[in-house]
Amino acid sequence: MMVSRYGDEALLDEREGWVRTVIAKALEEEYASRGSSERLRFNRPAQGLCALIHLWRRRHPVDPHEDRAVPDKREREDPS
DSSP states (O other): OHHHHHOOHHHHHHHHHHHHHHHHHHHHSOOOOOSOTTSOOOOHHHHHHHHHHHHHHHHSOOOTTTOOSSOOHHHHSOOO
């Protein structure tokens, strides 16, 4: 996740295949809560999903004005 989120473009260009391999392995794992409540727990499938989202977002930038999940009020109103 660190490379997909914080790595510079040169590092991501060079290591994207490796990053995708690590993400795929993390997504294949089943999450089982391990350790006591005093220790930090790692959910590798969740980390893999976050890394995939960061990678996708960097490789497919979105103009926030063009890609809205919910249309604004003017677009929802029926003109008829």
